[in-house]
Amino acid sequence: MNLSRVFHAKSIAIIGASLDETKRGYQAIKTLQREGFEGDIYPVNPKLESVRGIKCFASVTDIFDPVDVALITTPPATIPAVMEECGRKGVAGVVIIAGGFGELGNSGRKKEEEIVELAEKYNIRIIGPNTSGMISLKNNLNLVGLDDVPKGDIALLSQSGNIALHLITEAKLRSQKGFSFYVGVGNEADLKFHEYLEFFGEDPDTKTILMYVEGLREGRKFLQQAHRTTLKKPVVLLKSGRSTTGRKSAGSHTGALAGISEVARTAFQRAGIITIENSDELFPVAESLSNLPPIKNNRIAILADGGGHATIAADLLTDYNIDIPGLAEKTKKKLAGFLPGNASLINPVDVAGGTDANPSIFADCARALLEDDHVDGLLIVGLFGGYGIRFADKLRFMEEDAAHRMGKMIKEFNKPIIFQSLYNAANSHSLELLRYYGIPCYESLDIACRCMAALCDYGSYLDTYHKKSVKFVFNCGARAKPAGKQIIDQARQEKRLALLEPEAKKMLHLHDVPVDLDRVAKTAGEAVNLAKELGGEVVLKIVSPDILHKTDAGGVRLGLESPEDIEAAFKDIMTNAEKYKPGAELTGCMVSRMEEDGVEIIIGTKIDEQFGPVIMFGLGGILVEVVKDVSFRVLPLSRKAAKNMIGEIKSAPILNGVRGKPPVDKKALVDLLMTVSEIIEAYPQIEEMDLNPVIAHEDGISLVDARIILKDPEDPTCDEH
Numbered sequence: 001m002n003l004s005r006v007f008h009a010k011s012i013a014i015i016g017a018s019l020d021e022t023k024r025g026y027q028a029i030k031t032l033q034r035e036g037f038e039g040d041i042y043p044v045n046p047k048l049e050s051v052r053g054i055k056c057f058a059s060v061t062d063i064f065d066p067v068d069v070a071l072i073t074t075p076p077a078t079i080p081a082v083m084e085e086c087g088r089k090g091v092a093g094v095v096i097i098a099g100g101f102g103e104l105g106n107s108g109r110k111k112e113e114e115i116v117e118l119a120e121k122y123n124i125r126i127i128g129p130n131t132s133g134m135i136s137l138k139n140n141l142n143l144v145g146l147d148d149v150p151k152g153d154i155a156l157l158s159q160s161g162n163i164a165l166h167l168i169t170e171a172k173l174r175s176q177k178g179f180s181f182y183v184g185v186g187n188e189a190d191l192k193f194h195e196y197l198e199f200f201g202e203d204p205d206t207k208t209i210l211m212y213v214e215g216l217r218e219g220r221k222f223l224q225q226a227h228r229t230t231l232k233k234p235v236v237l238l239k240s241g242r243s244t245t246g247r248k249s250a251g252s253h254t255g256a257l258a259g260i261s262e263v264a265r266t267a268f269q270r271a272g273i274i275t276i277e278n279s280d281e282l283f284p285v286a287e288s289l290s291n292l293p294p295i296k297n298n299r300i301a302i303l304a305d306g307g308g309h310a311t312i313a314a315d316l317l318t319d320y321n322i323d324i325p326g327l328a329e330k331t332k333k334k335l336a337g338f339l340p341g342n343a344s345l346i347n348p349v350d351v352a353g354g355t356d357a358n359p360s361i362f363a364d365c366a367r368a369l370l371e372d373d374h375v376d377g378l379l380i381v382g383l384f385g386g387y388g389i390r391f392a393d394k395l396r397f398m399e400e401d402a403a404h405r406m407g408k409m410i411k412e413f414n415k416p417i418i419f420q421s422l423y424n425a426a427n428s429h430s431l432e433l434l435r436y437y438g439i440p441c442y443e444s445l446d447i448a449c450r451c452m453a454a455l456c457d458y459g460s461y462l463d464t465y466h467k468k469s470v471k472f473v474f475n476c477g478a479r480a481k482p483a484g485k486q487i488i489d490q491a492r493q494e495k496r497l498a499l500l501e502p503e504a505k506k507m508l509h510l511h512d513v514p515v516d517l518d519r520v521a522k523t524a525g526e527a528v529n530l531a532k533e534l535g536g537e538v539v540l541k542i543v544s545p546d547i548l549h550k551t552d553a554g555g556v557r558l559g560l561e562s563p564e565d566i567e568a569a570f571k572d573i574m575t576n577a578e579k580y581k582p583g584a585e586l587t588g589c590m591v592s593r594m595e596e597d598g599v600e601i602i603i604g605t606k607i608d609e610q611f612g613p614v615i616m617f618g619l620g621g622i623l624v625e626v627v628k629d630v631s632f633r634v635l636p637l638s639r640k641a642a643k644n645m646i647g648e649i650k651s652a653p654i655l656n657g658v659r660g661k662p663p664v665d666k667k668a669l670v671d672l673l674m675t676v677s678e679i680i681e682a683y684p685q686i687e688e689m690d691l692n693p694v695i696a697h698e699d700g701i702s703l704v705d706a707r708i709i710l711k712d713p714e715d716p717t718c719d720e721h
Helices: 024-035 076-089 106-122 161-174 193-202 219-230 253-257 260-270 279-291 307-319 329-338 361-370 395-413 429-436 445-466 482-493 501-510 524-534 563-580 639-648 666-682
Strands: 011-015 040-044 069-072 093-096 125-127 134-136 151-158 179-184 208-213 235-239 274-276 300-304 377-382 417-421 519-521 538-543 556-560 588-593 599-608 612-619 630-634 686-696 701-703 706-710
Touching: 011 024, 011 076, 024 040, 069 076, 076 093, 076 106, 106 125, 151 161, 151 193, 151 279, 161 179, 161 208, 161 279, 179 193, 193 208, 193 219, 208 279, 219 235, 219 260, 235 260, 235 279, 260 274, 260 630, 274 279, 274 445, 279 445, 300 307, 300 361, 307 377, 307 445, 329 361, 361 377, 361 395, 377 445, 395 417, 395 429, 417 429, 417 445, 482 501, 482 706, 501 538, 501 666, 501 706, 519 524, 524 538, 524 563, 524 588, 538 563, 556 563, 563 588, 599 666, 612 639, 612 666, 630 639, 639 666, 666 686, 666 701
Parallel strands: 011 040, 011 069, 069 093, 093 125, 151 179, 151 208, 208 235, 235 274, 300 377, 377 417
Antiparallel strands: 134 179, 519 588, 538 556, 538 588, 599 612, 599 686, 612 630, 686 701, 686 706
């Protein structure tokens, strides 16, 4: 159903209307009246005749006129019956305040499923349950009860009422910017984040979407929609739950390393979302993106009236990988005409007291810098806004003149200006003028620099990602091989949730991964004979459906060549395995060729609970979980994404060759990443895959160890992602 009828409702039923001023059923009616809601209000309570002078109805079905939205404030046990009545009435959407549903676990989840079934039956959309409410500022539809929410063009989606209150309060106190909508998303029982994103992405009154997210019910759909929305307008998001504490290993290195922070960060970045780490940066970044043009070339000039702030600003912007370019000679000549001889005319520009007697010179300097073709944005830091306080009252008029002039430069040059002022809290008229023109002003230098970085990030995304028309898809069309299906079916028949290593390698071989099809020796004598066939040094590894981590079990021996050593190693491995896991099924030992030295790599996949299949790349070996030098992407991959994964690990220089060693074959690594992506797409039965180590050589790769873990057959995603 079109959500316009919900968010632009012309009639509201307050189910659970009350005469008690402390109840939501009273507060909602009071707020709608006070805020001047432009539609009809229908209190519903069978025990009351009227509330605040408005006739009360016994049931929503008794209301003669159409009802667009119902605010349900009654207890959880009553809600199924209320939903039935709303369905018969033809209500388009309901806002369910009560908690006690999915957030409580299985018992509450069943109640939640019941109301969702009723919503589907009657084609009703649910906001919540467990929500703080919803506000549509355009028609003064306030179902939250907050006073004087400032109107503007930022749509706010939040899973926390307190976070929303904080952001709205910040907007009221410190900004000219306000909101077009607020939605307390709650449990996402029906309406999901991606559906809100789609609606606000098309809404003409919304320029920026601001989100606080604790969890996503349908993460992959959200990413797909975000990719479409960020092409039109910026999306700013703070994701909580970044700690990996308490997250258990899913049986592989990849499962142990895939913390939600890294997976979410890269997934959001790929979809063009601006992610925020600190809550105090959330509204300022949204405000800046809403007010100012994005920066496409990542080059910022800094104008300061003190060396300390200029230096710190340069350091902060550099930390965000922002370029502080040198200025053109003609720009330096212009600046020299305004400023004293001891002023610094490089970037950052320090006026060196040149504005103390006339702060309007800031506007002259700003124009000179914005006219420079090497400058794409301007950060002004220091005392502006406080000259009339710090030096002389008569300077206030000069500051205001400068504010007017700089405010008009935004449209003239289509380049952003952001201010950091020590006097931001003083609310001087000059700073108010800057805000009137859409120039953000902050007391914190860190926040000002973060806002500038967000403008650069969004501009870069628009200029590179969308410009090349890279499609954000989740189905690359990969198909399973019949022999691959047979391998998985065999494991299923044997009630195994993991492929044996020879099976895993055969699966990879079927998809053209360069891997030796090693053979399994069931006795020491067979191991000796297989080693003779291979020639040279060999490796013995335990093969057991009950032992995943072979090294931990003492189940690996390297560099074996003589029959005596091979026979002794076989016996030691079998003994160690039995001690490690008594009663384990021991199939034998796999005999493999000893590979040449190279750089050890790990490539792995897992199923993220929010985003589905993800892939990991990093330095491998037995210390991978200690070093944790890895990168993640949501699958499937593009070749560009695969290349970026390889290049962004901290140890990437090792792959380029160090201390006389040649660079590794990166194309072979990209090919392997792409093939793994296709395999995970083709076989939805796979839960996790670890290829560790993969030895990268100057020419090609050697896949030494492979592990594939299958989903539980009862998992509903076994047949499709």
